[in-house]
Amino acid sequence: MTTTANSLLVRDDRTKRRNAAELRFRAYGLGAIGIAALALVLLLSSVLSSGVGAFSQTFITLETSLPEAKLNKSGLRDPAVMAKVSTFGYAPLLRDALLTRIAELGITTSLSDKNVDAMISKEAAASLRDHVLANPDLIGGKVTMDVLADGRIDGYFKGRVTMESAARDGNTSPEALRVAQRLADAGVIETRFNWRFLTAPDASDQRPEAAGLGVAILGSLYMMLVVLVLALPIGVAASIYLEEFAPRNRLSDLIEVNISNLAAVPSIVFGILGLAIFINFSGLRQSSPLVGGLVLTLMTLPTIIISTRAALKSVPPSIRDAALAVGASKMQSVFHHVLPLAAPGILTGTIIGLAQALGETAPLLLIGMVAFVREYPAAYSHEAGLFGEAATALPVQVFNWTQRADPGFAERASGAIIVLLVFLAVMNTVAILLRRHFERRW
Amino acid sequence: MSFKQLTTSTLAVAALSATAVAxxxxxxxxxxxxxxxxxxxxxxxxxxxxxxxxxxxxxxxxxxxxxxxxxxxxxxxxxxxxxxxxxxxxxxxxxxxxxxxxxxxxxxxxDGIVFASDISGNNFAFTPADWYKALAAELPADKGMVANPNTNWNAVNTSFPDQPIQVFIPGTKHGTREVFEEKVLLEGCKDSGAMAAILRLNGGDENAAKATCMRVRTDGLSVDIDGDYTETLARIEADANGIGVFGLSFYENNTDKLQVATMSGIVPTTKSIAAGDYPVSRxxxxxxxxxxxxxxxxxxxxxxxxxxxxxxxxxxxxxxxxxxxxxxxxxxxxxxxxxxxxxxx
Incomplete structure (x- = not known):
């Protein structure tokens, strides 16, 4: 016996060491969380700071005169003849309108016609032409429209373009920015929220200011519908059979192992498969949301099957036994009791699978969805069938825009990332809410 | 119910495949x-x-x-x-x-192929021979081919600043790479007299000599970019010593970040390319x-x-x-x- 009694109140060396070890471990844990949080904050702040600009856009209010002599030479209001005047014929009208406005405001400038042209988006001529062709009566009069300002001018009001960078830039000049500033002071140029970013289709490299996510959002929506309609029933049917009916033998073990492996297969592999089966063999259309949806269905199925089986497993066997005991058939016990109880888990798994599919780019590369598409895809058309018209998808649009030469597209790409993140956050929140609301514990 | 759904969805896929042939x-x-x-x-x-x-x-x-x-x-x-x-x-x-x-x-x-570097860095006036000497995998010496010893631009051409060689060239899947090899490396090889030296060393096999001329060093001083020009630009923004190969249009859209080098004394513009003065175009x-x-x-x-x-x-x-x-x-x-x-x- 030692003289010093081991009092519980006095910490001996071993206890101190153990406590210190615990303290250190807590610090490591906190550090790990800190690093993860820091990474998240950095990611979000960089995306937000560069992407938030995409949601506002600079417009110029112009009163454009539409001379009969230029737009309607024949004098007859024949739409076919009027359509012969291309967007290139409308651009000078806008330039004249802007020059008039500049002169009216008493701004003296050394800008050439070409420099003034460069202040107005090339999209503006197209919107003016569409407007005039839709309302032929306007010809001969004047029309007041808010037209898009060029990407560089827009960048100046968002802080992306500065006087210093403009001096080195071949596409704009400090003089053009000064004029733009004067016009803004007079209220002719205004930067405001831009719905077009969410609704407009993609635009070419010459007009980043006009590019939008409309086609990409539609394409993603169609693909998610295809995935939901195909993957949910197939996945649930497969898991119910495997979990409730299938005999336990080598074959079912083999299937089980394969499903787990499929869930880990790189997504690009499904793209190659989709190209071979759906496009080259079945003759479905390239770039179509249908093929995209089918490929993503293949990719999502394992995820849905695994989560559905987990949900079915978590229903206590006593429920099945009770149902069987009162005379229900096996199928009745499954569909009347087990499936409703497992439904929240299945839904959560499905939504997470969908969210995963929504953010997928690689397989879409191979089936032609990484493309420039300006026509809004119809859900059904006679020629292309259901979901057969060419479309892109949200992550693909991000990929596309990051490759463009004009710096304006970098802002658009970050803006598209924000939209994608919002979609993902909403889907995950719905999944969590469903689980919270419907989940039952035993 | 589930089996019914399964069959319907399979049928739906089949029906869709049938309609999509219009x-x-x-x-x-x-x-x-x-x-x-x-x-x-x-x-x-x-x-x-x-x-x-x-x-x-x-x-x-x-x-x-x-x-x-x-x-x-x-x-x-x-x-x-x-x-x-x-x-x-x-x-x-x-x-x-x-x-x-x-x-x-x-x-x-x-399309013109231009050589551009960070706007705040050194300015260059290249000739194809400079690029050949900077990028060749092996250079001819008295007794045979030796691995390219040049690591700084002033070793290539004494009029250049003492700046480490770090270039970003298009990867082999790009059509631009082929033009770069033929119009810059091969030309430079001929201009610098290396072609004649290689022919002397290998006994006059012209095809082998051309292949040797166009082989790019793989010691990290030259980096293949398989992505687009935006990736090349990002690399240059990260490394001020970097010099990249771009298309003329890409450079013209990013003149606030890049400065272009002359080639054989000619500044690349749509005019000089149309006139046939600027040598690297396709x-x-x-x-x-x-x-x-x-x-x-x-x-x-x-x-x-x-x-x-x-x-x-x-x-x-x-x-x-x-x-x-x-x-x-x-x-x-x-x-x-x-x-x-x-x-x-």
Whole structure:
């Protein structure tokens, strides 16, 4: 016996060491969380700071005169003849309108016609032409429209373009920015929220200011519908059979192992498969949301099957036994009791699978969805069938825009990332809410 | 219930496959990432000014585009392949074996390849020989080939600053790489006298000598960029010593971040390239599957519109974006209108 009694109140060396070890471990844990949080904050702040600009856009209010002599030479209001005047014929009208406005405001400038042209988006001529062709009566009069300002001018009001960078830039000049500033002071140029970013289709490299996510959002929506309609029933049917009916033998073990492996297969592999089966063999259309949806269905199925089986497993066997005991058939016990109880888990798994599919780019590369598409895809058309018209998808649009030469597209790409993140956050929140609301514990 | 759903969805897929064989109503284009911005500009203007739907334009590189182009004739193959180099005879053979026999070649103009570095860095005036000496894997010496010893630009040319060599060149899947090898490395090899030295060393085997001239060092001083020019730009922004290879149009859209180097004393501009003064340029093409003309609505109109003066002429939007317009555009317009096929008739 030692003289010093081991009092519980006095910490001996071993206890101190153990406590210190615990303290250190807590610090490591906190550090790990800190690093993860820091990474998240950095990611979000960089995306937000560069992407938030995409949601506002600079417009110029112009009163454009539409001379009969230029737009309607024949004098007859024949739409076919009027359509012969291309967007290139409308651009000078806008330039004249802007020059008039500049002169009216008493701004003296050394800008050439070409420099003034460069202040107005090339999209503006197209919107003016569409407007005039839709309302032929306007010809001969004047029309007041808010037209898009060029990407560089827009960048100046968002802080992306500065006087210093403009001096080195071949596409704009400090003089053009000064004029733009004067016009803004007079209220002719205004930067405001831009719905077009969410609704407009993609635009070419010459007009980043006009590019939008409309086609990409539609394409993603169609693909998610295809995935939901195909993957949910197939996945649930497969898991119910495997979990409730299938005999336990080598074959079912083999299937089980394969499903787990499929869930880990790189997504690009499904793209190659989709190209071979759906496009080259079945003759479905390239770039179509249908093929995209089918490929993503293949990719999502394992995820849905695994989560559905987990949900079915978590229903206590006593429920099945009770149902069987009162005379229900096996199928009745499954569909009347087990499936409703497992439904929240299945839904959560499905939504997470969908969210995963929504953010997928690689397989879409191979089936032609990484493309420039300006026509809004119809859900059904006679020629292309259901979901057969060419479309892109949200992550693909991000990929596309990051490759463009004009710096304006970098802002658009970050803006598209924000939209994608919002979609993902909403889907995950719905999944969590469903689980919270419907989940039952035993 | 689940089995019913399973069968219905399977049937739905089958039904959809059956309906999807009706004729496509939009033009489908794929290929070179250098031609892509031009094709997109044309597609956009085409959609605005015609009653046809806007063509769908994909990227992927010249070789990949031509491979898809040659995959066969029919609705689910592309109508047009964009290419930053002329189609190879091997590719024409593959095309022919897949039934793509009638191909129209359309030259849309020229593209300059420029060498640019960070705007705040040193300014360079290159010659092809400088690039050869900086980038060759092996240089000829008295007794044989030795691994390239140059690590700084002033070792290549004493008039250059003492700046480490760090260059970003297009990867081998790009058509630009081929032009770079032939018009810069090979020329530099000849100009610097290295070609003669190599021929002396290898006993006069000219093909082997050319291959040696165009072999790029792999010790990390030269980096292959497989992505687009945006990636090259990002690398230069991260490393102020970096010098990158760009297309002229990309440089012209980023003049606030990049400064361009002269080549053999010539500043690359659309003018100097059109005049043939600037040495590193190449023609850009697109190829039309003639079997699809008249089947895919708008294909002929798109091709006509692409080469029209309004678009591809010296004052058109393509020239504004950086394309060097073709002095023989009128001949191209006639060829497109007459459906002149590759290889005569």
């Amino acid at each position: 004729a496509r109503d939009n033009v489908q284009v794929a290929g070179s990432s250098t031609v892509l911005p031009y094709a997109v500009i044309v597609a956009e203007a085409f959609g605005e000014n015609f009653d046809f739907p806007t063509p769908v334009v994909e990227s992927g590189g010249s070789s990949a585009g031509l491979k898809r182009f040659c995959a066969g004739v029919g609705d689910n193959t592309i109508d047009i392949a964009n290419s930053s180099r002329a189609i190879k005879s091997s590719e024409i053979k593959v095309c022919a074996s897949n039934g793509v026999t009638d191909i129209m070649e359309v030259r849309i103009g020229y 023609p850009l093409y697109f190829y039309i599957k003639a079997a699809h003309l008249g089947v895919i609505p708008g294909l002929q109109e798109y091709a006509d519109f692409f080469v029209s003066d309004e678009i591809a002429g010296p004052d058109g939007p393509l020239a504004e974006y950086g394309l060097v317009s073709d002095p023989e555009l009128a001949a191209t317009q006639t060829a497109v209108a007459n459906h002149t096929l590759l290889g005569g008739n």
